Amino acid sequence: MAGFEEVNYYFRRAARIMDVSSHVERMLVTPFREVKVDVSITLDSGELGTFIGYRVQHDRSRGPMKGGLRYHPTLDMDEALGLASLMTWKTAIVNLPYGGAKGGIAVDPHQLSDRELERLTRRFVEQIHDIIGPQTDIPAPDMGTNAQVMAWIMDEYSKIHGFSPAVVTGKPVDLFGSKGREEATGRGVVFAMEEFLKDVGGGEIRGKRCAIQGFGNVGSWAARFLHEAGARVVAVSDQRGGIRNPEGLDIPKLLEHARRAKTVVGFPGADSISNPELLVSDVDVLIPAALGGVLTKENANDVRARYLVEAANAPTTPEADEILTRRGIQILPDVYANAGGVTVSYFEWTQNIQQFTWEEAKISTELKRYMSEAYATLSRVARERRVPLRTAAFIVAIGRVGRATTLRGL
Numbered sequence: 348m349a350g351f352e353e354v355n356y357y358f359r360r361a362a363r364i365m366d367v368s369s370h371v372e373r374m375l376v377t378p379f380r381e382v383k384v385d386v387s388i389t390l391d392s393g394e395l396g397t398f399i400g401y402r403v404q405h406d407r408s409r410g411p412m413k414g415g416l417r418y419h420p421t422l423d424m425d426e427a428l429g430l431a432s433l434m435t436w437k438t439a440i441v442n443l444p445y446g447g448a449k450g451g452i453a454v455d456p457h458q459l460s461d462r463e464l465e466r467l468t469r470r471f472v473e474q475i476h477d478i479i480g481p482q483t484d485i486p487a488p489d490m491g492t493n494a495q496v497m498a499w500i501m502d503e504y505s506k507i508h509g510f511s512p513a514v515v516t517g518k519p520v521d522l523f524g525s526k527g528r529e530e531a532t533g534r535g536v537v538f539a540m541e542e543f544l545k546d547v548g549g550g551e552i553r554g555k556r557c558a559i560q561g562f563g564n565v566g567s568w569a570a571r572f573l574h575e576a577g578a579r580v581v582a583v584s585d586q587r588g589g590i591r592n593p594e595g596l597d598i599p600k601l602l603e604h605a606r607r608a609k610t611v612v613g614f615p616g617a618d619s620i621s622n623p624e625l626l627v628s629d630v631d632v633l634i635p636a637a638l639g640g641v642l643t644k645e646n647a648n649d650v651r652a653r654y655l656v657e658a659a660n661a662p663t664t665p666e667a668d669e670i671l672t673r674r675g676i677q678i679l680p681d682v683y684a685n686a687g688g689v690t691v692s693y694f695e696w697t698q699n700i701q702q703f704t705w706e707e708a709k710i711s712t713e714l715k716r717y718m719s720e721a722y723a724t725l726s727r728v729a730r731e732r733r734v735p736l737r738t739a740a741f742i743v744a745i746g747r748v749g750r751a752t753t754l755r756g757l
C-alpha cells in the first residue's frame with residue numbers, strides 16, 4: 348500500500364529543486380479537507396454491516412476537486428490522502444481545470460451482493476452529498492467500483508440536489524456517461540507509453556514483451572490496446588494469481604476467459620505464476636496496474652524489465668524508485684501514465700455541463716492530444732533540469748498549482 352508520505356517524498360524532491368519555501372511547501376501539501384464517515388447498512392442476512400468511508404479533498408486552487416472512489420478492504424485515511432494528493436498533481440500535469448480528491452470505502456465489494464453494494468453506495472452518498480457536487484468535487488471509478496456504482500451515486504445525489512449528471516464521471520453511456528471513458532485509462536497508458544518509448548530510445552510498442560499486474564479496468568484495456576499495437580503480452584495477473592506464455596498470450600481469448608471465470612487463472616495454454624514472480628519476469632516493459640506499493644526495496648533489484656510503466660497509482664515506493672533509477676530502468680510515472688482516465692472524465696463532465704455528446708473518435712483524438720502535449724512538457728523539463736520524468740512531472744505540477752494558489756491569494 349502507498350500512503351501520503353510516499354507521495355510527499357516525490358513532491359519534496361521536486362520542491363527542493365525549485366527552491367520552494369518550506370511555508371509554501373507545507374501549504375501545498377496540506378489537504379483542504381479530510382472526511383471519514385460511517386457507512387453501516389443492513390446486509391441481506393438481516394445483520395448489520397459496518398464500514399468506513401473516506402473522502403479526502405486535497406487541493407482546489409485550479410478548479411473543482413476530482414478523483415476516484417475505491418472499494419477495497421485495505422483502504423484507509425493515509426492511502427486516501429496519498430491518492431488524493433496524487434490527483435492534484437496529476438490533473439495539473441495534464442492541465443485539466445481541476446484540483447485533486449480521492450476516497451472510497453474499506454470493503455471487499457466481491458463479498459457483497461449487488462443489492463448490498465447499492466445500499467452501501469447510496470448510504471455513502473447520504474453521508475458525503477453536502478461536500479461533493481459538479482462545481483466542488485466530482486468522484487469517478489477506481490479499484491472495486493464501476494459505471495453501475497457511479498450511476499447509483501448520480502441517482503442518490505440527484506434525489507437531494509436535483510438532476511445532476513455532472514456530479515460524477517465514469518457513468519454508463521446510457522446515463523450520460525462518455526463514450527470511451529471505460530477504456531480511457533488503458534488507452535491513455537498505451538498513448539503515454541508510445542511517447543515515452545520513442546523519447547527514451549526504446550523504439551516502437553510493436554514487438555515489446557510486456558507483463559501486466561492487474562486485469563481489471565486498467566490492466567485489461569491496456570492489454571487489449573497493447574495487443575492491437577503489436578506488443579507481446581507475455582504475463583498477466585490478478586488478485587487470484589498470474590499466467591505466463593513467453594510466446595505471447597492470446598488477449599482476445601483471455602478477455603473472454605476472464606469475463607467468464609472472473610479471473611485470468613486457469614487460462615488454457617499458459618503456465619501459472621505468482622504475483623511476485625510476475626513483477627520480476629523477463630520482459631521489456633513491466634506494467635503494474637493493480638495495487639500501490641508493489642515495487643519495494645525487497646524486489647527492485649530483481650526487476651528485469653528495462654521500462655516501467657506505472658498504470659497503477661503509486662506502485663513504486665521511494666526506495667524502489669531510487670534502486671530502479673540507479674539500475675538504469677526508465678520509469679514512466681503514474682501521475683502522467685494513468686492520466687487518460689481523468690482526462691476523459693473531464694470530457695464527460697464538459698459534455699454533461701453542455702448537455703451535448705461527443706463521438707468516440709473525437710474523444711480518442713482529444714485524449715491523444717492531451718497525453719502528447721503533457722508528455723512534451725515533461726520531457727522538456729526532464730532534459731532542462733536533468734532529472735527523471737517523475738521529478739519533472741512534479742516540477743510541472745507544483746509550478747501550476749503554486750501559481751494558481753498565489754494568483755488567487757490567500
Ligand code: NAD
Nearest residue numbers: 489490491532561562563564565585586637659660685688
Ligand atoms: P479494478 O478494480 O478494475 O481492477 C483491479 C485489478 O487488480 C483486478 O484484476 C484485481 O484482481 C487486481 N488486484 C487486486 N488486488 C490485487 C493484489 N493484491 N495483487 C494482484 N492483483 C490484485 O481497478 P482499476 O480501476 O483497473 O484500477 C487499477 C489501478 O489503476 C489502481 O491503482 C487505480 O488507482 C489505478 N487507476 C485507475 C483508473 C481508472 O480509471 N479506473 C484511473 C487511474 C488510475
